[in-house]
């Protein structure tokens with residue numbers, strides 16, 4: 389891989405230990421994927437924030453990296469293991485909280501914005517069409533690639549951090565035009581419901597793995613796109629998709645001769661039954677990916693004037709930015725449950741506290757059993773809130 393004189397000097401350690409480690413990582417990845425060179429990025433988004441997922445090894449790595457270097461582009465963080473204010477109410481232990489604060493402190497030293505959300509594109513980190521970025525978090529990077537038309541590979545936490553520090557990423561994969569064309573056509577039926585888009589994403593992801601789908605027959609809004617992107621990325625490894633007439637690059641795609649897969653209503657119902665492994669939830673968690681302002685309005689309208697009749701914990705997961713813009717909705721939703729920020733039902737340690745979690749997110753349904761030891765109820769937000777209110 390070609391390196392400029394400046395990049396060679398970073399690699400030789402002339403600009404400090406952290407930058408050398410970051411450059412070594414980028415060069416190693418670039419070599420594996422046959423990248424011709426590094427290209428500048430305009431932003432990064434990092435995963436690997438919760439103590440639950442990165443553990444002691446992750447803390448050691450972040451301490452090392454944060455000794456003598458900083459992020460060189462706008463960089464945001466994925467959800468951490470707890471609401472930084474309400475962690476005690478979430479029944480997070482003191483020990484866990486201390487470790488979590490250490491992690492956030494390392495990111496802060498690195499100059500990273502420490503509001504933690506998986507929907508940075510709804511708040512402070514908003515790429516433009518055509519921007520080259522280095523994002524981790526499968527749902528966010530798929531949204532950025534597909535709905536915004538920015539360009540990122542499916543980065544892991546360390547790769548995105550290295551790119552943030554150097555301000556560059558290796559030129560390969562989804563940074564190249566040739567890899568951004570559809571490889572399969574999906575014919576779906578028009579849907580209205582948010583859960584149906586999650587189920588559609590689940591169906592597509594399980595059928596096509598990491599291919600680039602061109603989806604026809606649906607007209608999702610931005611919340612539905614967010615939900616579908618998350619499910620496709622979790623059930624498969626879809627990092628880019630096109631929706632006919634909706635996503636910015638869909639117009640100029642040639643899909644002649646591609647395999648066509650039909651996804652019917654029946655398949656969505658089968659998936660819903662299959663991923664629902666539980667019956668009696670002790671936690672209802674809505675907001676995977678984090679709730680948008682629109683979703684907060686919708687949920688608050690659903691609960692308004694109704695009374696909670698069942699004693700079950702309910703969480704609405706969102707970002708602090710959205711909370712800041714939704715005071716009235718937060719007040720309304722707090723009658724029903726907790727509006728939690730900085731975290732989500734997957735990366736906070738709910739195992740041991742709850743046994744069965746209900747959600748309208750297929751991405752969460754993929755991870756709740758393995759990462760949180762939960763049984764799962766997959767239902768729409770309307771029906772979940774309806775089950776605890778009258």
Ligand code: F3S
Nearest residue numbers: 506527676677732734
């Ligand atoms: Fe976000 Fe957590 Fe879901 S990070 S996409 S809310 S699993």
